[in-house]
Amino acid sequence: MLGIRFVKVEPTDFVIQYRRGKVVREGTGLSFFFFAPSTSLVRIPMGSTDVPFIFKEVTADFQEVSVQGQLTYRVADPKKLSELMNFTVSAAGDEYSSEDPEKLPQRLINLTQVLTRATLKSLPLRDALGQSGDLVDSIQRGMQTAGTVESLGIEVLGVSILAIKPVPETSRALEAEAREMILRQADEAIYARRNAAVEQERSIKENELNTEIAVENKKRQIKEAQMEAKKSVQRMEREISEAEMEARISLEQKNADLVELSTANSRKEADSRAYAVAAVMKALSNTNPRILQALMSADMKSGQLVAMAFRDLAESADKIGQLNVTPDLLRELLNSDKS
Template sequence: MATIKRYPWLSHFLGSPTGYVIHLQKGTVRHEGVGQAFWFRPASSVLSEVPVDDQELPTLFHAITRDHQDVSVQANVTYRFSDPVSVASRLDFALQPGGASTAAGREQVATIIGQLCQSHAIDQIAATTLAQSLERGVSELRTLLTGALQANARLQSTGIEILGVQVLAVRPESDVERALQTPVREQLQAEADRAVYERRAVAVERERTISENEMASKIELAARRENLVAQEGANARREAQEQAAANLIKAHAEAERQGIGATSEASSLQLIGEATAAREAATMEVYKNMDQATLLALAFREAAASLPNINNLTITPDILSGVLAGLFQPASSTAEQPGLPSGLPSTGR
């Protein structure tokens, strides 16, 4: 932005690096260029400052499609003043006394470029339907407006150079836009619902698979338990059979042992009986040849072994005389006495 300092009868101008200043004094150019600094007389001087940097011009306008639908076009035009002298001679960029430029020149440029963009865009959109405009309107309008503005004779003669055109959006009315969005939204919602249903179906399928696996595991465990019970029963039966066979063998062995013991005992008794009988026979054979007195003495000895203990024994003369008489009496007379066993003398009390 340029700076003007006022003094009595004179003023000083200090330009900016992006402003092209033109100093006219009485219709003659005294100073021009970028970054100028000079003194001038306000009463006889006219100053104009044209910006030489890139300018951005946003524009918004409406158009009607072939199917009678209203669409809004939002665009942005980038331009610059390539010939500041021509621009200053045809547009109002005069400086005010304080150094600020008027807005008339910029407004004129905005009007010219906006009308050109709108006229070309309306012609293009009027030949297309709403669907076509929304589908490829941005790219087609960008190409059309760039070529049309760059080739416009008025802009070239004025010294305005179009650097580029950007079409930002081509949008229908709000209710039409919502109506157009509805099928897509419904389709997206349907896709979302389908995804939810598929996820639920997958979850149900996985749950069913898990349940089947659990059931199969339970069946497998039950089968294994059945096999285990059967094996345990078979083992118990086999153990009982083996125990019964062992008990039977033990019983047979015990019976055989008892039979052998009984046979051995019977043989022993038989041998003892035979030995006893032989001994008795031998004893009787010996007794047969003994006299009566000797047999009587032996009988008393055997009887004495089985008699109770006798602490006192009284022998009277009668008993002694009888015994002595019996000892010296012949055996024949003694045997003939009735009531006395054989070999025992008769005694009197």
């Protein structure tokens, strides 16, 4: 209506209002009315933007690779960017009036490709495929020092390399070589495992043999100790037997001395008795036997006297005609002896 428009800008957009070539207002998240015939609006997104890229480059050994990644950036200084590129929007405020906003990501991608080419041309294929991290660091350092990025007021938030791939023929060749290497490593691992198993088995056998040797040595030591103990016991038994034998010999020697002494004493005693008997017999040789009998009968009992009387009767039996001895007489004689 009469050229008056209303615009409302998002908090992530920076807007600059020009009227007759002068800045009327600027800022993020503004909303205002403006007169379209005499007003120009510059709208610059301040939020982060992700720009995917994919391009082909050549490594130091002339092998073609495709690099796929993503660049993340934001507008740090919208005034610088508005001075170098046209971000003017239409009067309706919903679309840009030029193609510069679409060219900005391509400029950054071109710079990324230049930095990538500078890094890959010094790397052989194998190193390039395995050093995506070094490539990212190189690109980020190049972005920070590049005058183009600084002059546009752009801040690069990050660079991600998603894939570095060779051409299919080279990829198959590398896969075959890697496959053969993996198979060779697998074979080496199998051989190493077998060798380790053999070595382990040999070690186990050696340990078993060492254990058996140690057991046999211990048995030999035990047997030697037992034999030594038995020898010691036998030696002690022999010493005890010898001591007992010596004691017996000493005892027998003493017994022999005792017997000899006893025999000598008995001989002397017999000689003494014989001498006494001889002296008595010599003294009695001239004595009347009747006197001797009378002397001997002095201490005899009645029974002994009766026996002597009967003996005398027997000696004089030829002189006795008849002698009657009744049982009563014998009983009386014997009873008188008991009484």
